[in-house]
Amino acid sequence: MYELLLFGQLPRARHEQLLKILAGVAAMQPQRVLERHVVYRPQREPDEPGSNLRRGASQGIVQKQVKQTVARDLYFTQMVQTLTEEDFKEQKSAAPWTLQFNDVPDTGDKGVTVRMVSSTDFVEGDPHAYMVGFGNKVVSEYYVEGHRYVHKNILILLHRVLTEPGPQSAEQSPKPSLPTFDSLSSLDPSGTYILQASIRVVDNGSPALIDAGVEELKAFKDLLKGCVELDAPDRLLLDTRVKYQPKSFANLPPAAAA
Amino acid sequence: MADIESESLPVSLRPWPTEDPSSDDIQLQFARLFQQRGHFRHITEEGLREEIATEKDGIDDVMEGVEEGEEAPAQDEKERWEELMKAKMQMVGFIGTALNEARYIQDYLSLLVSRDAPKLADTTLSPYVKQYKLPGTLGIDKWPLKELDAPEKRRQELAAKGWRMKGLEDAADSVLQAATRLESEVRKETQYWEEVLSIAQKGWSVRRITREGRKAILGVQFGFSEASDHFKSRGFSPLRMDDKGGIILDAGLSQKPKAVRVRIQEDGRITGSSKLPSADGITQPSIEDLIRRARDSLFEEELYHEMSLETRILLSHEVRMRDSVIHLPAPATDESKRIVLIDIVLLDETLPQIDDHSSDSVARNVVEALRVLLLHAHRQRLHDRSQTPRPLSEQKTPNLPPPILRPLLNYFHNAQAIQSVQDYLQNTKAILSSAGLNVSTKLKFDPKLSNLTETIKTSPTETKSSADKLVSTLIIPQTTTASIDLPSSLKSAIQQEPLNIAIHTLVTKPTFGTRYTLSLPQSVATAISSEVVTAGTFTFTTLADLTSYIDLVISLDLSTSVIAKALSGWAPLKGLPKLTKQPRKLSPSDASKQPRKHLRINLEQTRLLVKCVWETVPERVEEYAWDGGVRKGKKSLEEVVAEWDVKP
Numbered sequence: 001m002y003e004l005l006l007f008g009q010l011p012r013a014r015h016e017q018l019l020k021i022l023a024g025v026a027a028m029q030p031q032r033v034l035e036r037h038v039v040y041r042p043q044r045e046p047d048e049p050g051s052n053l054r055r056g057a058s059q060g061i062v063q064k065q066v067k068q069t070v071a072r073d074l075y076f077t078q079m080v081q082t083l084t085e086e087d088f089k090e091q092k093s094a095a096p097w098t099l100q101f102n103d104v105p106d107t108g109d110k111g112v113t114v115r116m117v118s119s120t121d122f123v124e125g126d127p128h129a130y131m132v133g134f135g136n137k138v139v140s141e142y143y144v145e146g147h148r149y150v151h152k153n154i155l156i157l158l159h160r161v162l163t164e165p166g167p168q169s170a171e172q173s174p175k176p177s178l179p180t181f182d183s184l185s186s187l188d189p190s191g192t193y194i195l196q197a198s199i200r201v202v203d204n205g206s207p208a209l210i211d212a213g214v215e216e217l218k219a220f221k222d223l224l225k226g227c228v229e230l231d232a233p234d235r236l237l238l239d240t241r242v243k244y245q246p247k248s249f250a251n252l253p254p255a256a257a258a
Numbered sequence: 259m260a261d262i263e264s265e266s267l268p269v270s271l272r273p274w275p276t277e278d279p280s281s282d283d284i285q286l287q288f289a290r291l292f293q294q295r296g297h298f299r300h301i302t303e304e305g306l307r308e309e310i311a312t313e314k315d316g317i318d319d320v321m322e323g324v325e326e327g328e329e330a331p332a333q334d335e336k337e338r339w340e341e342l343m344k345a346k347m348q349m350v351g352f353i354g355t356a357l358n359e360a361r362y363i364q365d366y367l368s369l370l371v372s373r374d375a376p377k378l379a380d381t382t383l384s385p386y387v388k389q390y391k392l393p394g395t396l397g398i399d400k401w402p403l404k405e406l407d408a409p410e411k412r413r414q415e416l417a418a419k420g421w422r423m424k425g426l427e428d429a430a431d432s433v434l435q436a437a438t439r440l441e442s443e444v445r446k447e448t449q450y451w452e453e454v455l456s457i458a459q460k461g462w463s464v465r466r467i468t469r470e471g472r473k474a475i476l477g478v479q480f481g482f483s484e485a486s487d488h489f490k491s492r493g494f495s496p497l498r499m500d501d502k503g504g505i506i507l508d509a510g511l512s513q514k515p516k517a518v519r520v521r522i523q524e525d526g527r528i529t530g531s532s533k534l535p536s537a538d539g540i541t542q543p544s545i546e547d548l549i550r551r552a553r554d555s556l557f558e559e560e561l562y563h564e565m566s567l568e569t570r571i572l573l574s575h576e577v578r579m580r581d582s583v584i585h586l587p588a589p590a591t592d593e594s595k596r597i598v599l600i601d602i603v604l605l606d607e608t609l610p611q612i613d614d615h616s617s618d619s620v621a622r623n624v625v626e627a628l629r630v631l632l633l634h635a636h637r638q639r640l641h642d643r644s645q646t647p648r649p650l651s652e653q654k655t656p657n658l659p660p661p662i663l664r665p666l667l668n669y670f671h672n673a674q675a676i677q678s679v680q681d682y683l684q685n686t687k688a689i690l691s692s693a694g695l696n697v698s699t700k701l702k703f704d705p706k707l708s709n710l711t712e713t714i715k716t717s718p719t720e721t722k723s724s725a726d727k728l729v730s731t732l733i734i735p736q737t738t739t740a741s742i743d744l745p746s747s748l749k750s751a752i753q754q755e756p757l758n759i760a761i762h763t764l765v766t767k768p769t770f771g772t773r774y775t776l777s778l779p780q781s782v783a784t785a786i787s788s789e790v791v792t793a794g795t796f797t798f799t800t801l802a803d804l805t806s807y808i809d810l811v812i813s814l815d816l817s818t819s820v821i822a823k824a825l826s827g828w829a830p831l832k833g834l835p836k837l838t839k840q841p842r843k844l845s846p847s848d849a850s851k852q853p854r855k856h857l858r859i860n861l862e863q864t865r866l867l868v869k870c871v872w873e874t875v876p877e878r879v880e881e882y883a884w885d886g887g888v889r890k891g892k893k894s895l896e897e898v899v900a901e902w903d904v905k906p
Binding site: 001027028031150152153154155199200201202204206209212213 | 640645646647649650651652
């Protein structure tokens with residue numbers, strides 16, 4: 001499935017105002033959204049870029065050229081759980097989890113961000129065990145709090161990212177209990193809200209469908225002109241690939257250093 | 259020569275200034291002085307004297323210069339020659355310019371003349387101008403400049419004065435006019451805004467809409483926000499101002515109010531009608547009254563519109579649209595031909611009176627149900643709209659009309675099915691009890707309905723309201739269970755499961771009708787087929803199939819579990835409600851040979867028939883029937899069979 005996206009920023013002071021404006025635009029009351037996101041990354045480190053290319057001088061032995069494949073990229077994935085206020089009161093939740101994967105946005109400037117997404121609902125079983133079983137490890141957790149509207153095909157999400165205060169402890173698995181809602185603090189200290197407008201398009205290779213979605217999203221952008229400036233951010237800001245970090249020699253284990 | 263050198267312009271070509279008669283004028287002299295000398299304050303007597311003195315010297319200087327030039331010609335004769343040549347060149351240039359000017363004038367004049375005397379002009383016109391072929395394009399005329407005489411002057415002065423006065427008067431008038439206009443505008447605006455305010459205070463939502471390229475207008479929103487597109491746009495009425503500041507009624511508001519009417523027709527006769535919402539009888543309705551009327555009327559019209567769209571997909575259920583009247587079959591029982599007629603009528607129309615009011619309550623309930631269903635459809639639409647939208651795809655989602663007639667039809671069909679099954683069970687029960695077998699029947703409604711308060715309870719996080727839940731619970735097809743005990747359960751000590759009939763009606767996909775699911779308990783199934791079988795469920799789509807099957811099951815139950823167990827010697831036939839008794843042979847040489855006997859038990863629609871056949875020649879047949887009527891001296895089934903059993 002493709003996802004077309006536009007983002008806008010909103011100072012905290014205008015949050016209430018925009019909630020009302022959007023309620024008028026979408027002709028519906030805002031729906032509360034509370035989500036818990038757990039970020040996973042593969043346990044394996046990514047290969048060094050270019051490591052697949054042969055290095056060193058050839059010995060002149062005529063070999064059959066092995067097809068050189070590009071090093072596979074490794075991606076961050078997320079597990080998302082939709083929560084309610086009640087869950088925060090009870091500090092635990094049995095809500096189902098969803099596995100979310102977002103690709104790097106497509107190149108090409110359509111005026112909106114276009115990326116492949118996939119989300120899979122876990123029906124039963126232990127999602128964390130599944131993720132670990134596939135060679136992933138927990139990186140961090142964060143919470144999304146905000147409101148949701150639907151305007152025709154556009155999903156409007158006015159939200160901000162909340163995190164638990166204090167240093168991130170190196171957890172091996174998602175925390176079994178939820179923190180209280182009041183203890184969460186905004187990731188952005190100024191409390192800025194993010195307005196995200198998105199349209200999902202089925203992936204059937206039809207550019208006309210994507211164009212129709214782009215048009216609708218742009219029309220929405222024009223509608224909100226002067227209220228919130230929606231824009232497509234640089235695609236590499238939404239990069240979900242794991243970056244290669246060269247190891248310094250000092251950190252190498254002694255055997256390798258020798 | 260000296261002149262040419264000292265003066266920069268060929269003054270000689272200029273006309274000599276004529277003697278100005280007004281040159282003595284002191285004003286002119288002042289102006290000239292001012293130009294020449296500058297301001298008076300710089301002029302002093304000493305200064306002037308000095309100047310006069312120097313002027314004399316200056317002239318002397320000029321003379322001296324000339325003399326000097328004459329004195330030393332040999333000094334630089336070549337220079338002098340060059341100077342002279344330069345001056346000559348300059349002079350030639352000036353003459354050329356003058357000639358050019360003169361030619362221009364000549365061309366100009368020739369062009370002027372060319373209108374009247376083209377031949378003459380042709381001779382003087384320069385070839386350059388000729389090539390443009392412009393003769394006769396310039397005109398000339400002259401008229402005398404008349405000196406105004408005194409009375410004329412005076413008249414003109416008077417006219418000017420008059421114009422000025424008139425202008426002032428006009429200005430005053432227009433200011434006054436503006437003031438009056440402003441006043442009336444203020445009055446108009448006040449009146450208008452007061453009316454708008456009164457509308458807003460009554461709770462109507464007044465809003466302003468800007469249409470592309472047009473002035474923003476104020477209007478009142480009285481329609482339902484989730485109505486279908488056509489009715490949504492009609493739910494907004496602009497509030498325009500008339501000359502006096504009142505609100506002009508839009509066409510949408512001033513239409514005659516309408517309402518949906520439901521009538522019940524039984525066997526071609528109208529037996530009941532819903533009460534129309536009475537016209538409020540206000541002859542001079544205020545704007546709020548009109549808005550309320552328009553709102554009600556719009557709702558009724560939308561209801562009718564949605565229903566008439568829905569009739570198209572219900573043609574297979576014999577829902578018809580004839581003369582703008584929706585005919586919805588709603589049989590109460592199998593035989594009756596009850597039809598619900600739905601149409602829309604003007605409220606102030608005089609309608610023919612109906613004498614029969616026997617089905618008024620049905621009609622009233624139906625019309626209320628229709629309204630609740632449309633409101634529910636509105637709420638459902640909002641709910642659907644609020645869900646995460648489906649990803650864009652080329653597949654269009656079918657736009658079905660909201661279910662309004664379908665739940666109603668479903669209800670009628672279901673009620674009829676339940677009634678028919680119940681009637682049948684009552685009938686069977688009566689027949690069996692007249693035969694001395696007091697079985698019991700039961701009717702159980704859907705568990706969702708029996709604990710309705712539990713079903714519609716909402717959690718605070720849920721977006722659906724209790725009312726929505728209630729309606730959706732009621733319109734979801736229900737499963738009703740009817741049950742009847744088998745006659746054998748009266749005899750057996752252990753509790754036996756009854757026959758259960760689940761009745762489920764769906765007017766839409768996937769079944770298109772009533773489905774009767776009979777669940778046969780394992781014990782019964784085993785007993786009647788005299789071998790071990792698993793409990794089974796059988797689904798019937800018509801009542802006749804169901805009843806004949808139940809009849810057979812009861813007959814089998816009677817033969818295999820009641821008679822065969824009560825009387826010895828009777829062997830039931832497999833799969834048929836028949837029993838056979840072989841003659842008992844006490845000894846092989848028994849003379850009193852009894853004939854073989856067959857017993858057949860048959861539960862039919864209206865009676866229970868027991869038939870006994872003796873295999874003699876000729877055959878002897880005796881039968882006994884129960885039809886449910888209670889009469890004295892009527893024997894029970896067991897008594898009858900027992901009699902036959904011992905009868906030779």
